[in-house]
Amino acid sequence: MSRRAVGVLLLGLLALAPSAATQPNLEFIRVAVVQNDPEVDLRIQGRFTLRAMHTGDPIWEQRRWGQWAVRAVPEGLAVGEEILPYFGVRIEPQREAAISLNGTRLRGTLEIVRQKDLTLLVINHVALEEYLRGVLSKEAPDYWPPEALKAIAIAARSYAVYRRATKAQGEFDVSGTVLSQDYGGKTAEKAATTKAVRETAGLVVTYQGWLFPTFYHSTCGGMTEHARVMGSFDLPPLAGGVRCRWCTASPFYSWRRRLTREDIAWTLHRGGRGSVGVVRDLRIIKQTPSGRVERIGVVGTQRTLTFSGSEFRALLGFERLRSVFFSLIPVADGFVVDGRGWGHGVGMCQWGAAELARRGMRAEEILSYYYPGAGLASLNELAAQPLRAVGGSS
Numbered sequence: 001m002s003r004r005a006v007g008v009l010l011l012g013l014l015a016l017a018p019s020a021a022t023q024p025n026l027e028f029i030r031v032a033v034v035q036n037d038p039e040v041d042l043r044i045q046g047r048f049t050l051r052a053m054h055t056g057d058p059i060w061e062q063r064r065w066g067q068w069a070v071r072a073v074p075e076g077l078a079v080g081e082e083i084l085p086y087f088g089v090r091i092e093p094q095r096e097a098a099i100s101l102n103g104t105r106l107r108g109t110l111e112i113v114r115q116k117d118l119t120l121l122v123i124n125h126v127a128l129e130e131y132l133r134g135v136l137s138k139e140a141p142d143y144w145p146p147e148a149l150k151a152i153a154i155a156a157r158s159y160a161v162y163r164r165a166t167k168a169q170g171e172f173d174v175s176g177t178v179l180s181q182d183y184g185g186k187t188a189e190k191a192a193t194t195k196a197v198r199e200t201a202g203l204v205v206t207y208q209g210w211l212f213p214t215f216y217h218s219t220c221g222g223m224t225e226h227a228r229v230m231g232s233f234d235l236p237p238l239a240g241g242v243r244c245r246w247c248t249a250s251p252f253y254s255w256r257r258r259l260t261r262e263d264i265a266w267t268l269h270r271g272g273r274g275s276v277g278v279v280r281d282l283r284i285i286k287q288t289p290s291g292r293v294e295r296i297g298v299v300g301t302q303r304t305l306t307f308s309g310s311e312f313r314a315l316l317g318f319e320r321l322r323s324v325f326f327s328l329i330p331v332a333d334g335f336v337v338d339g340r341g342w343g344h345g346v347g348m349c350q351w352g353a354a355e356l357a358r359r360g361m362r363a364e365e366i367l368s369y370y371y372p373g374a375g376l377a378s379l380n381e382l383a384a385q386p387l388r389a390v391g392g393s394s
């Protein structure tokens with residue numbers, strides 16, 4: 001069977017085709033901007049209405065402004081000195097009003113939900129295109145070439161829409177942290193990135209009508225990775241192995257870290273993995289086809305522990321080990337990690353995209369370089385038919 005036939009077969013197996021009744025409105029997105037914090041700082045300038053989330057009944061109507069600490073309490077929510085007997089409230093500002101949460105200005109409406117463990121979940125309901133303005137400015141430097149910013153805007157939109165399509169049953173679609181797409185709200189918006197969002201409004205990347213998670217990362221280091229490291233995403237645009245000679249200008253193209261035997265032992269201990277005794281060796285057991293570490297073993301005097309590359313990276317810290325694209329050079333007290341790239345390496349390489357744009361490639365050409373076989377579609381086209389998305393978790 002050809003690789004393509006296998007891909008199509010898998011598409012069939014992984015299909016999610018929500019019925020029209022559950023089809024989400026693609027013009028909006030739900031962003032978890034705070035999770036698991038007991039308290040948030042909320043400021044509102046301008047008129048707003050506060051409603052009970054589940055009934056929609058107004059609690060405060062047409063207030064003018066306020067500044068409070070909002071806390072989760074056993075009875076519900078404490079807003080400043082006032083205890084509200086509700087587990088969830090919605091803040092609806094009028095058009096000219098400004099909401100600021102923990103110092104970040106946000107567009108749209110806010111839902112504040114008290115969780116069982118007396119922490120808060122705060123969800124920003126915001127128009128997709130407005131959300132993207134607050135994402136793009138955090139994900140890419142605004143001085144990058146416009147076609148690179150446009151490519152990243154389209155990828156960020158596609159990723160958000162993919163999540164919206166596959167998370168419709170959950171409380172939110174994306175979280176506003178680097179675990180999903182970094183989101184800085186209105187505070188972060190910049191002219192050049194906002195322009196790239198505007199000029200690509202409504203455009204997403206699809207593969208033969210299918211939505212897929214358009215993963216992207218800072219710097220691939222020479223070759224992109226198959227999306228299977230992120231979950232079961234087996235389709236041609238995510239198959240990786242795209243050669244990229246374009247990200248060499250990235251400060252993260254190559255890097256080195258020294259790991260002493262004590263460092264490794266301490267990292268295992270701190271990560272709750274127990275002791276291997278004295279660390280004798282650190283051994284790459286298996287590499288992915290792109291050359292990244294798939295399995296790595298820590299050989300100790302008492303036992304050997306093995307980890308997937310991404311587990312090992314998480315244990316050491318994502319900043320310390322910028323990728324799993326590395327080889328090891330033994331030195332007297334441990335190892336030098338000789339690494340390339342920053343990030344998981346799946347999908348589009350942002351530094352590569354910037355260089356390709358400098359060399360005259362247009363946004364859609366950059367996207368089809370990093371997501372082979374994929375094309376552009378408009379959200380209007382997608383919304384008119386049942387959504388089809390591969391996978392379902394990421």
Ligand SMILES: [Zn+2]
Nearest residue numbers: 220244247349
């Ligand atoms: Zn690259």
